[in-house]
Amino acid sequence: MEVAVIVAVVVVLAVLVLGTVLIQRRRRAGGVISVETRPRARERRGTGRRT
Amino acid sequence: MSPRQLLLRASDLIGRPLVTIDEGEDVAEVKDVVYGTADAAVLGFTLNRRGFLGGPMREVVAWSDVAAVGRHAVMIADAGAITADGDLLQDVRASRRRNVLGSDVITDAGQRLGKVTDVVVLVDERPEVVGYEITGGEGLKPGGSGRVFVPLPDTLAVSGEALMVPAAVSDFVTDDLAGFGAAVQRFRQHLRTTS
Amino acid sequence: MRRLSATVGTKVMSSASAQRVGTVQRAVIDVPPRRIVALQVGRDELVDWQAILGVGPDAVVIEDESRVRAAADAREERALAGELDWKGKRVLSDLGDELGTVTEVEFDEGDGAIHSVGTTTGPVAAERLHAMGSYCLVVRHDERQAATSGE
Numbered sequence: 001m002e003v004a005v006i007v008a009v010v011v012v013l014a015v016l017v018l019g020t021v022l023i024q025r026r027r028r029a030g031g032v033i034s035v036e037t038r039p040r041a042r043e044r045r046g047t048g049r050r051t
Numbered sequence: 052m053s054p055r056q057l058l059l060r061a062s063d064l065i066g067r068p069l070v071t072i073d074e075g076e077d078v079a080e081v082k083d084v085v086y087g088t089a090d091a092a093v094l095g096f097t098l099n100r101r102g103f104l105g106g107p108m109r110e111v112v113a114w115s116d117v118a119a120v121g122r123h124a125v126m127i128a129d130a131g132a133i134t135a136d137g138d139l140l141q142d143v144r145a146s147r148r149r150n151v152l153g154s155d156v157i158t159d160a161g162q163r164l165g166k167v168t169d170v171v172v173l174v175d176e177r178p179e180v181v182g183y184e185i186t187g188g189e190g191l192k193p194g195g196s197g198r199v200f201v202p203l204p205d206t207l208a209v210s211g212e213a214l215m216v217p218a219a220v221s222d223f224v225t226d227d228l229a230g231f232g233a234a235v236q237r238f239r240q241h242l243r244t245t246s
Numbered sequence: 247m248r249r250l251s252a253t254v255g256t257k258v259m260s261s262a263s264a265q266r267v268g269t270v271q272r273a274v275i276d277v278p279p280r281r282i283v284a285l286q287v288g289r290d291e292l293v294d295w296q297a298i299l300g301v302g303p304d305a306v307v308i309e310d311e312s313r314v315r316a317a318a319d320a321r322e323e324r325a326l327a328g329e330l331d332w333k334g335k336r337v338l339s340d341l342g343d344e345l346g347t348v349t350e351v352e353f354d355e356g357d358g359a360i361h362s363v364g365t366t367t368g369p370v371a372a373e374r375l376h377a378m379g380s381y382c383l384v385v386r387h388d389e390r391q392a393a394t395s396g397e
Contacts, residue, residue, distance in 0.1 A: 031065075032085075034149050036089070070382060071379070075377040075379025126342045
């Protein structure tokens with residue numbers, strides 16, 4: 001009986017941790033976003049600093 | 052600081068720390084690389100907080116506020132470079148996060164070249180997207196690896212679902228990022244002389 | 247010129263009482279002005295560089311015990327917490343390239359000025375030091391060191 005309770009708790013915790021890891025990976029996942037460049041945004045690029 | 056050119060994959064930039072030059076602190080890390088469709092110019096980055104538990108930040112950093120992009124970090128003068136207002140944030144919101152990774156690449160001759168798995172960025176004074184890394188295309192395998200780099204013309208058409216490239220691009224595909232800068236130059240030269 | 251790693255661990259003596267007041271645990275270095283501004287001599291105890299009479303191979307001698315003080319601002323507290331320790335700190339050029347980690351700090355025992363910083367990719371002259379934070383030491387880019395760091 002007690003063993004079953006412990007196993008259940010461990011399983012619930014494992015699922016919670018796994019879920020958190022997966023959600024966090026999704027939240028943090030990066031990419032490459034293309035945006036419609038508006039004219040004023042392009043004018044501002046003239047002030048871009050060199051690397 | 053001397054100007055220099057650096058050819059990078061977007062995936063190399065993603066996750067890279069933003070470090071303040073005045074304090075030596077890592078204040079954020081790159082989440083998305085943002086570029087404009089009209090001229091392929093890199094406009095800036097969206098940001099995550101540092102560490103695995105750090106989520107997306109409201110703030111972004113515009114390219115004009117980036118001091119340098121190096122091999123290990125994106126340098127900013129101070130923490131004031133990241134901002135929660137400005138043109139870039141509006142552009143990103145208006146775009147509804149249109150991620151290029153995973154998009155189909157189609158030539159103007161109607162051939163599907165494959166899916167974009169990465170984006171090649173030429174970092175200099177005015178960084179721009181100069182090519183795509185494409186996987187899963189048929190007949191585009193110079194090295195047989197199934198993963199190739201495709202140069203972009205100076206101007207390109209991007210919709211929400213696909214990226215259009217000229218059919219002539221097939222002749223300038225390479226599977227080697229080191230030689231890719233030259234391939235971009237040759238391709239653009241080719242487009243200029245034939246148009 | 248003295249190496250910081252040789253000074254850390256030496257005893258701290260009071261000139262007035264000839265008694266030991268502690269042991270050098272770490273240096274608080276500000277960039278700028280690229281000099282040691284204080285030494286940590288006990289758990290939460292600092293001695294300003296101005297109160298130090300001499301830094302020798304066997305001891306650091308201070309004026310008297312009354313010059314031992316607690317951290318006075320947030321940066322000093324961070325220094326005492328080890329956030330700003332130099333040894334092992336990542337070195338980053340202002341162009342965003344990593345140049346290894348800090349292995350040694352050489353300083354002038356007369357005025358506490360930093361002479362150079364040893365790194366795993368070679369020495370960095372004090373003039374190139376730009377800022378010190380919990381993440382990294384920012385140094386000005388140098389073509390020669392960039393070449394030797396295998397980039």
